[in-house]
Amino acid sequence: MSIQDEALPVGTAPGTPLLRVRDLHVEFRTRESVARVLNGVSYDVEAGETLAVLGESGSGKSVTAQTVMGILDTPPGHITGGSIEFKGEELLTATDKRRREVRGSGIAMIFQDALSALNPVFTVGFQIEEQLRVRRAMSRKDARKRAIELLEQVKIPNAAGRVKQYPHEFSGGMRQRAMIAMSLALDPELLIADEPTTALDVTVQAQIMDLLKELQLQRQMGLVLITHDLGVVAEVADRIAVMYAGRIVEHSDARSLYRRPSHPYTEALLESVPRLDLKGTELRSIKGLPPNLADIPSGCPFHPRCKRVRDVCRTDVPPQHEPEPGRLSACHFAEELVAGD
Amino acid sequence: MGRYVLRRLLQLIPVFLGTTFLIYWLVWSLPGDPFAGKCGERPCPDAYISLMREKFHLDEPVIVQYLRYLGNLFQGDFGETFRGSSVGDLIAIAYPNTIRLALVALVIEAIIGLAAGIMTGLRGRGFLDNVVLISTLFLISLPVFVTGFVLQIVLGFELGWIKTTVSKSPAPWDELIAPGFVLGSLSMAYVARLTRTSIAENKRADFVRTAVAKGQPQSRVVGVHLLRNSAIPVLTFLGTDLGALMGGAIVTEGIFDIKGIGNLVYDGIIGKDGLVVTGVVTLLVVVYLMSNLLVDLLYAVLDPRIRYD
Numbered sequence: 001m002s003i004q005d006e007a008l009p010v011g012t013a014p015g016t017p018l019l020r021v022r023d024l025h026v027e028f029r030t031r032e033s034v035a036r037v038l039n040g041v042s043y044d045v046e047a048g049e050t051l052a053v054l055g056e057s058g059s060g061k062s063v064t065a066q067t068v069m070g071i072l073d074t075p076p077g078h079i080t081g082g083s084i085e086f087k088g089e090e091l092l093t094a095t096d097k098r099r100r101e102v103r104g105s106g107i108a109m110i111f112q113d114a115l116s117a118l119n120p121v122f123t124v125g126f127q128i129e130e131q132l133r134v135r136r137a138m139s140r141k142d143a144r145k146r147a148i149e150l151l152e153q154v155k156i157p158n159a160a161g162r163v164k165q166y167p168h169e170f171s172g173g174m175r176q177r178a179m180i181a182m183s184l185a186l187d188p189e190l191l192i193a194d195e196p197t198t199a200l201d202v203t204v205q206a207q208i209m210d211l212l213k214e215l216q217l218q219r220q221m222g223l224v225l226i227t228h229d230l231g232v233v234a235e236v237a238d239r240i241a242v243m244y245a246g247r248i249v250e251h252s253d254a255r256s257l258y259r260r261p262s263h264p265y266t267e268a269l270l271e272s273v274p275r276l277d278l279k280g281t282e283l284r285s286i287k288g289l290p291p292n293l294a295d296i297p298s299g300c301p302f303h304p305r306c307k308r309v310r311d312v313c314r315t316d317v318p319p320q321h322e323p324e325p326g327r328l329s330a331c332h333f334a335e336e337l338v339a340g341d
Numbered sequence: 342m343g344r345y346v347l348r349r350l351l352q353l354i355p356v357f358l359g360t361t362f363l364i365y366w367l368v369w370s371l372p373g374d375p376f377a378g379k380c381g382e383r384p385c386p387d388a389y390i391s392l393m394r395e396k397f398h399l400d401e402p403v404i405v406q407y408l409r410y411l412g413n414l415f416q417g418d419f420g421e422t423f424r425g426s427s428v429g430d431l432i433a434i435a436y437p438n439t440i441r442l443a444l445v446a447l448v449i450e451a452i453i454g455l456a457a458g459i460m461t462g463l464r465g466r467g468f469l470d471n472v473v474l475i476s477t478l479f480l481i482s483l484p485v486f487v488t489g490f491v492l493q494i495v496l497g498f499e500l501g502w503i504k505t506t507v508s509k510s511p512a513p514w515d516e517l518i519a520p521g522f523v524l525g526s527l528s529m530a531y532v533a534r535l536t537r538t539s540i541a542e543n544k545r546a547d548f549v550r551t552a553v554a555k556g557q558p559q560s561r562v563v564g565v566h567l568l569r570n571s572a573i574p575v576l577t578f579l580g581t582d583l584g585a586l587m588g589g590a591i592v593t594e595g596i597f598d599i600k601g602i603g604n605l606v607y608d609g610i611i612g613k614d615g616l617v618v619t620g621v622v623t624l625l626v627v628v629y630l631m632s633n634l635l636v637d638l639l640y641a642v643l644d645p646r647i648r649y650d
Contacts, residue, residue, distance in 0.1 A: 071553050073545070103556030111554075116547040120646055121569050130565075131555055166645045182555070 016088040017044040018190055018222040019068065019107070024082035026063055026246075029075060033294035037063050039246040040082070045190060045222040050213075052225045052237035052254070054269070058290045060246040061226045065192045068224075069109050070099045086190070104131060108188035112195040114175035118167040124151075124178045125163035131185040150181040154211060173204035177211065184215065190222040197232055209236055230273050234258065242266045245291045245301035251328040262321075262329035262338045264306045300332070308333060342641070342648075349634050353627075358411075360626045361619070365407045368615040369399075393423065397616075410616075414623070420616040428620040431605055436624075437511045439601035442594070443586035445514065445521030450529035451579055458536020462544065462571070463563065473537070477530035489523045489596040506598035520597040524590050528582045535578055539571040546570070573643045580639055584632030588625045 026038035038060045045051050053061045066072045068084055070091065084091045086106055091099060111117040119127060128150060129143035138146065144163065151159035154177040167175055176196060183191060193212060197205035213236050216223045227233055233240060233254070240257050242250040242265060250263040261267040271284040288305040291297055297304055303313040312332055321334035331337065393399075398406055413420060419428035457477075461470045480488070496519060497505035503519045543549060544567060552566040589603030602621055609617030641647045 069554055071550055100556045100558070103554055105556065109554045111547065111551065113547065117551045119548040119552070119566050119570070121573075121644060122566075123645075130557065130561075134557060134561060168646050186556075 016085075018047045018087060019043075019045040019224075020083075020085040021064070021068065022083045022085075024064065024067060024084065025080040026060075026067055026072070027078050027080050028293075029078055035293035036296060037077070037246050037293055038067070038082075039296075041243070041246070041248055043241050043248065043251070045224055047189065047222050048216070048220040050216065050223040050225055050236050050238045052227060052233040052240045053243060054227060054230065054233060054240055055243035056228055056290055058293065059243040061243050062194050063246075064243075065109065065194050065224065065226055069103060069107060069192065071103075071109075104135060104183075104188065105186040106188060107190045107192065108183035108186070109192040109194065110176070110179050110183045110196050113199045114172070114179040115167060115199075118175065118179060118182075120167055123164055123166055124170065124182075125165075128163075128178075128182045128185050131182065135186055146185070147181075150184060151178065153184070153215070154178070154181045156181070172200050173207060176200060176204075176208055180208075180211065180215070184219075187219070188221065190224070191216070192224045192226070194226045195228070196225075198227070198229070205232065212236070230269060242269070245296055246293065247301065247330060248328075249302065249330045253326060256324065256327060260338055260340070262323045262327055262334045263302075263331045264308045264337070265302050267337070268305075268307070300330070308337075342638075346634075346638070349637070353630050353634075356630060357626065361411070361623045362407055364622045364626075365410060365615075365619050366403055368618050369403060369406070371613065371615075397423075410619070419620040422614050422617055423612070428616050431617065432602070432620060432624060434510065435600055435602045435605045438507075438599050439589045439594075439603065440587065441512055441514065442517055442521055442524060442590065442599060442601060443583065445517045446525035446528075446586055447579065447583050449518075449521050450525035450532055450582070454529040454532025455536055455575065457533040458575070459540055459568070461533075462537040462540025465541065470537075473533055477533050480526045480530040483526075485523060485527065485590075485592050486596065488526050489520075489593055492519050492523055493596060507600075510600045512599055517599075520593050520599060523596070524586065524593045528578075532575060532578065536571065536575050539574055540567065543567055543571045569643075573640070576643060577636055577640055580632065580636035584629045584636070587628050587632065589621075 021044070022042045024038050024041040025036075028035040028037050041060065041064050043051060043053075053064065055061045063072065063077070067077075067079060068091075072079070079092060082092070086102060091102065094102075118124070122130075125144065125147050128147040129138075129140070132138040132143040132146055133140065148159045148163050151163060156162050156174055156177050162170070162174075162178075167178070170178060176199075180196075191212075196212065197208050200208060209232060212223065212225075215221070223236075225233070225237060237254045240250075240252055240254050241248045242257075242263065244265050250257065250261065250266045252262065257266060258270070261270055265286075268284070268286045272286060274283055286305055291301050291304075299315045300306070300313045300318050303309045306313065310332070316332070318330045318332045321329045321331065323329055323334040323338040327338075329337070398409060401409075410420065417429070419432065421427055422431070457473045461473045464470065492503075493505050496503045504516050507513075507516045507520070546567075548570070549562060549567055552562045557566070589601050589606065591603035591607050593599070594601045594603040595607070602625070606618055606621045608614070609621065
């Protein structure tokens, strides 16, 4: 079943990676049904590297991140298998106390909608300083000073004045910057950004991505960028993991993936991006709906929507192919795809 | 903020004039002769009645009476009862009892209601949740006089744990615990349910998830991030309720024989003593308006997204 059990994702350097996720299984149990949300997800993230996790809503990209953070809502979420290692330390079996220590200082996370993710009744400064005062036992005065520095690092103008304001007094982009500043307060080694630019308008999106890239470079952080936006990914990602129905269906370095996808789902995603040179022609979309995770189709989960579907796809779960060195694809015909039609 | 407060205070003036006039007019247009039965078995002598009518200006038009009353009121004079005691003095004696009772009731309903609401809100469905839901339903359905008499009989007469009536004025704090519980029981049930809903709603909020993702200790996630947001509707309710409790409680004060403002206004109505009723109600209108203003200001303090400008 677990198609990526021991398969090593691309770019894996010898030694211990910053984050190593292996064969992660998560179920959402409700009274009516059991939805298999993650079905064997594996990936590695190195220090200073950006892994983009791509997929449509419900593909399990956010659930993977929440499981890594240890903030999965249980119930309904239950981890039924796999391992998550942070700098060689297994997190899934660690104590609650240890997991809490890792959150914020080892692995930090930023969320899609900064307006609802920041507490509306506390000032932005309070929410940054809280990390420093509670987790680092800093004095009020020092924490305030550091909070202003952090806001300056994320390029918020007039940081000394802004620190006393509430989230609703910030614009969308500024709010996301404040959120990033908060996540950096304890100097994490890995940052998980869950759709950080989805709620923002396009010009601001680019600014936020540039900022993330710059901060990552300065701090040599690992960055997991969760998104459904191929445009965002193109510029910043070193490697891309494409998720579908709780599996990673393609795992590749960014350049090769854009040049020639090795999974029909990735191919379809790329075709559904509006392109200027194809202006006037009809925009391609992926037919059908994402699968019901309580009832995943037999064989390859993508087969009902795949335009390259053949008989074998309906019956056999595709094994992990390595169509090119360093690329993984969960498609029976990965080699054909890479070789060209 | 300052301008808002000023505007609200100015708004009090027409409300104050309107309500006091309405009360004054209603009280004096009640049917029945205020002097019937004032002189024992016999009807009062005509000489006495005409003396009283003149003393209280009862033959003048209502509007003139009202303006005269208002004029006296602004000099701190609430007038006299028919028996000749000062209404101002009566209120000064009765009001401390009502305030004490109100504070005891508020503290009881806040502590028990909040505790029950927070616990059930955090834990979700289960045994405790059912216990609280059923007992609050019970409290909401029961009229205050039933709760009052039951507690008085069971705790007072049967078990002897409490005094059945309050012994003196000003009422001792410990004797007010049972009456305070009775008076606060209905609101306690509402506070519990309001808190439970509010906590359950915010428990899954994004900002709570953020606090967890920051690695903040559970005590802070709940005690700071969750509670501060959930407390907004509850504290607003408690503020409004304090205004209502300050208005006295005719039934509870009656059962436990507390010489409070509710008792005073009841006697005033029975005795057709218009100046007592008007005086008390006028005071209550002011107290209620002020407490409402305080609640609105409190709301802005608790929730920075609300700004009055």
